[in-house]
Amino acid sequence: MPLLGAFTFPPIDELFRWKDIWFAGTPLAINKTVLLVLISSALICILMIGGSRKKALRPGPVQNVVEMTYEFIDNGITKDVVGHDATRYTPFLGTLFLFILFLNIWEVIPALQFPPTARMGIPGFLALMVYVLYLYTGFRYQGFKYLTGHLFPPGVPIALYILVTPIEFVQLFLVRPFSLAVRLLANMMAGHILLTALALLTAYALTHNPGILKVIAVGPFLLNVGVTGFEILVAFLQAYIFTLLTAVYLGDALHPEH
Amino acid sequence: MSTVLLAAQQAGELKAGLQSIGAGIVYGAAAIGPGIGIGLVVGNAIQAMARQPEMQGTIRTTMFLGIAFTEALALFGFVLFFLAKS
Numbered sequence: 001m002p003l004l005g006a007f008t009f010p011p012i013d014e015l016f017r018w019k020d021i022w023f024a025g026t027p028l029a030i031n032k033t034v035l036l037v038l039i040s041s042a043l044i045c046i047l048m049i050g051g052s053r054k055k056a057l058r059p060g061p062v063q064n065v066v067e068m069t070y071e072f073i074d075n076g077i078t079k080d081v082v083g084h085d086a087t088r089y090t091p092f093l094g095t096l097f098l099f100i101l102f103l104n105i106w107e108v109i110p111a112l113q114f115p116p117t118a119r120m121g122i123p124g125f126l127a128l129m130v131y132v133l134y135l136y137t138g139f140r141y142q143g144f145k146y147l148t149g150h151l152f153p154p155g156v157p158i159a160l161y162i163l164v165t166p167i168e169f170v171q172l173f174l175v176r177p178f179s180l181a182v183r184l185l186a187n188m189m190a191g192h193i194l195l196t197a198l199a200l201l202t203a204y205a206l207t208h209n210p211g212i213l214k215v216i217a218v219g220p221f222l223l224n225v226g227v228t229g230f231e232i233l234v235a236f237l238q239a240y241i242f243t244l245l246t247a248v249y250l251g252d253a254l255h256p257e258h
Numbered sequence: 259m260s261t262v263l264l265a266a267q268q269a270g271e272l273k274a275g276l277q278s279i280g281a282g283i284v285y286g287a288a289a290i291g292p293g294i295g296i297g298l299v300v301g302n303a304i305q306a307m308a309r310q311p312e313m314q315g316t317i318r319t320t321m322f323l324g325i326a327f328t329e330a331l332a333l334f335g336f337v338l339f340f341l342a343k344s
Contacts, residue, residue: 175330179330179333183333240322241325244319244326
């Protein structure tokens, strides 16, 4: 009698590769991932433009949410981390935060339940964008000192530069963008796999057990509910951390001291 | 002839099995250090918050930064797990 015995997990590609819906076979093919990205972009535009258009003195609920989001990015991330003179980066950081948050949150929307950030294309491209931006900012505001300041940090004995310089070089040019992309990808991927595994276990326990033994499905089901709550937290946290790290790299590129 | 085929099949199974074991060890080993590291970061952040509650906001931001840097190592292990398995 199979309690949870002969359960086999489907291959990973089955969970993350979606069939093309429209324009199949062309480079512009649209599948579920692309569709969710387009929908979230449209939703963000509608929310932010609609919420900031009227600028009422007593804000309504939508305007309130928009203003709170702006305050959160501007005070909590830009001014605190990048610097008080860097308000011009708030639109970029805010867009980044909202885009990642909206993409992440599809993970727990019933019936859709797939975070587009779990495909390497999106975190990879966002990380590449941040990479180009902070290197450009660094070289523009500090010139060549940006590179030397990183590769030869002051206060280190000269003999240690043999060790420190290669590490700092790899850190600045490879580890930063790679870890930025992989952190978001791996978190969303792990969450999606975990939720899928628990849902499949519940279904398996319900269909393969006779009579009263179906009760065993309660375990994975309750766990699934709990993990869904946890994944909402992870979706917010990963969007926040991605934006925060971008802000740290930008602040480091603008001001050498921090 | 059949023994050769059998041997080839067993070699394939052995390879798949060893790959799975390797992938498991990769992720398990990669999770040890970051586990300890995140524990240290959060523990010390809580202590700092308890000593100076008025600095809570700054400490929390710095704590998330520390977690993010530490966690990256575990996530590299997670990616390597999939690379080692396939």
